[in-house]
Amino acid sequence: MRLGIIGLPQSGKTTLFNALTRGTQPTGATGRIEVHTAVVDVPDPRVDRLTDMFKPKKKIYTKVTYSDIAGLDGSASKSGISGALLNQLSQMDGFIEVVRCFEDENLPHPNGSINPLRDIQAMDSEFVLNDLISVERKLEHLAEERKKGAGRDKAVIDREIELFKRLQAALNEETPLRDVEISAEEDRMMSGFGFLSRKPLLIVLNLSEGQKAPEITYAHQHTQIVALQGKLEMDIAQLSPDEAEMFLQEYGIAEPSLNKMIRLSYDLLGLQSFFTAGEDECRAWTVRRGALAPEAAGVIHTDLQKGFIRAEVVAYDDLMELGSMAAAKSRGKLRLEGKEYIVKDGDILNIRFAL
Numbered sequence: 492m493r494l495g496i497i498g499l500p501q502s503g504k505t506t507l508f509n510a511l512t513r514g515t516q517p518t519g520a521t522g523r524i525e526v527h528t529a530v531v532d533v534p535d536p537r538v539d540r541l542t543d544m545f546k547p548k549k550k551i552y553t554k555v556t557y558s559d560i561a562g563l564d565g566s567a568s569k570s571g572i573s574g575a576l577l578n579q580l581s582q583m584d585g586f587i588e589v590v591r592c593f594e595d596e597n598l599p600h601p602n603g604s605i606n607p608l609r610d611i612q613a614m615d616s617e618f619v620l621n622d623l624i625s626v627e628r629k630l631e632h633l634a635e636e637r638k639k640g641a642g643r644d645k646a647v648i649d650r651e652i653e654l655f656k657r658l659q660a661a662l663n664e665e666t667p668l669r670d671v672e673i674s675a676e677e678d679r680m681m682s683g684f685g686f687l688s689r690k691p692l693l694i695v696l697n698l699s700e701g702q703k704a705p706e707i708t709y710a711h712q713h714t715q716i717v718a719l720q721g722k723l724e725m726d727i728a729q730l731s732p733d734e735a736e737m738f739l740q741e742y743g744i745a746e747p748s749l750n751k752m753i754r755l756s757y758d759l760l761g762l763q764s765f766f767t768a769g770e771d772e773c774r775a776w777t778v779r780r781g782a783l784a785p786e787a788a789g790v791i792h793t794d795l796q797k798g799f800i801r802a803e804v805v806a807y808d809d810l811m812e813l814g815s816m817a818a819a820k821s822r823g824k825l826r827l828e829g830k831e832y833i834v835k836d837g838d839i840l841n842i843r844f845a846l
Contacts, residue, residue, distance in 0.1 A: 493556045498589035500601050503697040503721040508559035510725040524562035524576050541773040549772040565613030571621040581685030593699035618687035623662040669713040691759035697721040715755045719748035763836035784832040788842045798844035801827045807837035
């Protein structure tokens with residue numbers, strides 16, 4: 492999972508990046524195109540509890556890649572986003588958009604005032620315009636291809652023209668492509684484009700300490716909004732685990748808001764976690780929701796998918812309630828599933844396969 496952290500200058504992108512990655516990147520805006528990337532563990536207490544139960548040699552969390560992407564300023568132009576910046580943005584699975592809600596007289600807002608909805612709409616416009624440029628170029632190429640009459644089947648070209656005209660109409664209405672219903676066949680036609688306004692979006696309202704989150708009305712598909720105190724979260728992330736726990740208890744905070752943000756990111760991208768557990772290691776893996784057992788096996792190793800026979804499956808909650816694999820087996824909670832089994836979040840799998 493690759494998530495790009497975006498936002499207007501002075502919104503707190505790097506502050507959030509440091510909070511997520513325990514990094515120490517300077518937080519002052521540079522105005523240049525810069526990308527800082529880090530791969531970090533996804534916090535999951537289920538891995539910890541499985542480790543306590545199995546006492547393995549290794550404990551491995553699933554990973555997420557965060558990229559702090561500077562260079563966007565909301566001033567969309569007719570030429571679109573520059574090539575270097577567009578290349579970085581297109582590689583992301585989704586975006587975390589940091590929106591400034593805090594006042595700071597020493598850090599003036601580039602647009603002169605705090606207005607979260609205005610800033611969200613500015614970023615939308617930047618992405619919508621860039622996608623519109625790409626769609627119009629594609630339509631020009633398709634028209635030329637159809638006119639020449641050589642190569643691909645005209646019926647295929649006509650279906651693509653119909654799709655891209657529909658995308659063009661939505662973008663001309665300033666509708667992000669996240670709101671456009673796309674079939675599986677159309678999704679294949681769009682592969683390789685990396686449209687920015689189609690990527691899932693998690694909006695982070697960046698508050699000052701103790702600030703109440705503003706009410707934002709932003710009704711778009713594949714979009715979620717979460718509020719957090721960016722500077723406070725960064726300070727907590729720099730503490731040792733014991734110190735952080737004491738700090739959270741002192742302020743009556745159940746968990747860092749960042750954990751909730753990561754869960755929302757998984758939900759937005761349609762992802763879930765499953766586990767493998769044993770004496771060698773307890774490990775979390777990421778797979779798309781709706782994946783069948785062989786696909787999950789392939790996440791572990793391609794050989795497991797090729798030679799898949801059966802999966803031994805027990806739900807995490809059942810295992811925790813019963814206390815051991817032996818108890819789960821005796822109570823019928825450890826079961827064998829075949830190739831059509833849909834993996835669920837929290838499943839613990841042991842793959843049976845043939846080489």
